[in-house]
Amino acid sequence: MYRFPAYIDLQGRHVVIIGGGGAALRKARLMLAAHADVSVIWPDIEPDTRKELDGQVSIIAREPVDTDFKSARLAFIAIEDVDAARRWAGVARDAGALVNTVDDPELCDFNTPSIIDRGRLTVAISTDGAGPVFGRALRSKIEAMLPERADALLEFASSYREAVKGKIAWDDRRSFWEAFFVGPIAAQVLAGDKKHAHEAMLSVINGKEEKTKIGIVHIVGAGPGDPELLTLKAFRIIQSADVILHDRLVSDEILALARRDADRLYVGKAKANHAVPQEKIEERMIELAREGKIVVRLKGGDPMVFGRGGEELDALRAAGIRAFVTPGITAATGCAASAGMALTHRDYAQAVTFVTGHAKDGGESSGDPDLDWVALASLKNTLVIYMGVGKAGTIASNLISNGRAPATPVAVIENGTRENEIIIKGSLGELTSLIDAGGIAGPALIVIGDVASLAQGKTLQNLATQSSTPQERHVA
Template sequence: MNRFPAYIALENRPVLIIGGGPSALAKARLMTAAQASLTVIAEKIDSETRAALAGVARLIERAPVVGDIEASVLVFIADGRDSQIERWVEIAQMAGALVNVVDRPEFCDFITPSIIDRGQVTVAITTNGAAPVLGRKVRADIEALLPQNVGSLAEFADRYRDAVKAKFSEHDRRLFWEHFFDGPVAAQVLAGDEVRAHEAMVALINRPREKEKTGVVHIVGAGPGDPDLLTVKALRLLQHADVILYDRLVSDEILSLARRDAERFYVGKAKANHAVPQDEIEARLVAFARDGKMVVRLKGGDPFIFGRGGEELETVRAAGISVFTTPGITAAAGCAASANMALTHRGYSQAVTFVTGHAKDEGEPDLDWAALATLKSTLVVYMGVSKASSIANRLIGHGRARSTPVAVIEKGTCPDQKIIKGSLDELGQLIEAGSVDGPALLVIGEVAALADGETLLSIAQQERLVA
């Protein structure tokens, strides 16, 4: 480290920017955000800079003089010939001011970093001028991990610092705040519910210590499979979780993004094979939270679309535990995108309907087949592979055209995804010919003809080539 990072209080303190163009304006915006008393001096200040800084900075059109520079605590030089720059730098340094010369690190006493501004939480990243674009990329990576309301959380905690200090010893204060930032009150603040958060915070401060262990449950959608389709919020929760209960459709690549020392429990379900019964999953969520854990219930796709997320939310809430839901990209949206197929498309389909092909005890799904058959829109069937032939026959029997396009998308968005398309009367054959046995989605409707994918003919041709 050859430069010491520091945050300087600039409110109402004099800062000078020499220059009137885009570079000067960029620095000026930083200084006005820091509430500095700003002066911009240049022989010509362009119209955009003048308009942007009107009323928030002194704008002077002339060459800077010694008095301008000596009166400032920071000096930015965004314009000028080398001989002028060297003179201005010398004057500023003799006066004790710190200097930054745009794109000239050899003249700089300090460097303006890439900044993430979340109110009370500010993160600064610099490469010491060696690679500014890399600095911006690092900023973007960090910004993706920070909750939008993290600054509000810092302000919220600051309001209670004195109350916590009066209530707890130094050692207990540290434990209190560690519990707080991973607990349900902080989660409420981050979710934007500060009214209830204040009520809960007062109760938390006054709660007997032995009852302080209650944690929080997050029901989180993991998306359709591709880890790049995980939401930013889901990624952040995974990296803070103490315990993760995950389903069969959650990939190893997604789990690898979780906090390394988090406890992980597989509770997935497959046809006629439930690793853990649903009531036991719900009991575990409650038990882990009561032990003070931050629990993530990780589900493939979206937890509220055929994912039993609603049942789990009701159980956790009934147990008096704070629970929050983070949506995920549902399989229909993800698989359609992976097949380059729009689920709604002007001229083809003006609506889309999601149904499940799975029924209790492996029976026939209890659906209104007559209504589904008469739809002139897209029908998406989740968990319908084992009943595909029956689903096709039911729809055809109730009036859906045998020639209706269909697409079968197995392991959509994943590297080994498989997409097969044909007509409704071929649906069973498509699944058999394509050896579809993994998680798959059935798309029925005119838009299915637009999907990228193989047909029965192309599969047969490939088989002949192999033979």
């Protein structure tokens, strides 16, 4: 360690800034964030500095004098003249202030770090002046990991500090707080539900066993596959999970982000072959939450787009479990981005419709999708069909017989955004041949409409000149 990090209480304390330009302004902003009593002293105060600081700090437009530093806790020297900077640094130090001289490490008693300011939570990063840009890059990374409501959580905890002291024995207090910050009550505060978090906290402190066993469920969208398409919130929640119930479409890279000691339960289903019946999944989530766990129900794409997220939310609410939804990038937007097509490119489409090719009661093989073909065919906009590969022939013939032109462009995207992505394109009339020739087995989306002509993919002709078996094409 080159310098010792310490947090200084500057509330209402005097801080002197010598200078009137941009550097002085930046230091003044920092000091105002720390609620200091700031004086900015220099004959030339730039108009922008004056405009921003007016009314918030004392602006003294003259040469500094020695007595300006009296009782100053910190002094910043932010002027270009090296000799003058040296002199004022000496005066400030003699007056008992700690000094920071901009761009002159030898004249610094302290550095200003890269700061993350979330109220009570403050993170400071110093590179001892050797690489401030690196420090700022690290700050962005840490910032992205911190929950948005960290300050609210600390505020919440602090409001119970005395009550915990009164009710929980000294020996047990540390483990109480350790469990609190990683447990379901903190998760509720971070999810924005302070009301129920207070109820749960009171029952824990008052020793009402049963209620303490109520955990929390997060229904989280994992996006279409590429782990970088996860939202920051989803990333943080996955890392907080005690147990993750996940589908087939959640990629291994995303599961690998969970804590090593988190339980992972596969509850996926493929077409009609339901690995775990829906009611069982819901029951399991309720049981786990009642054990006091942070349960994450992780689903491919967005949990509320053809993901049964709505049904699960209803079941959890009916059981009195606190449940929250974190959206994800749905396959349609992920695949469209990957294929380089805008689903509502204004030269081609004014609307987009998401449709399932899956019959409601039991999967693609169980029957034809029960759709309003007349309405779908008459919309000359973009149709995105989820789970439609097994019924591609039915879909194409129904749309064509109800008026959609066989020449309408289509694109099929399998494993969109993943390493093994395949994109093929052609016309509605040749949809089944495209799917056969591309060896498409799913998960895949079908995009129908003029925007599909924009997709960066292979055509039937390209596929015909490629290697002969679908397996070989997948490997390619």
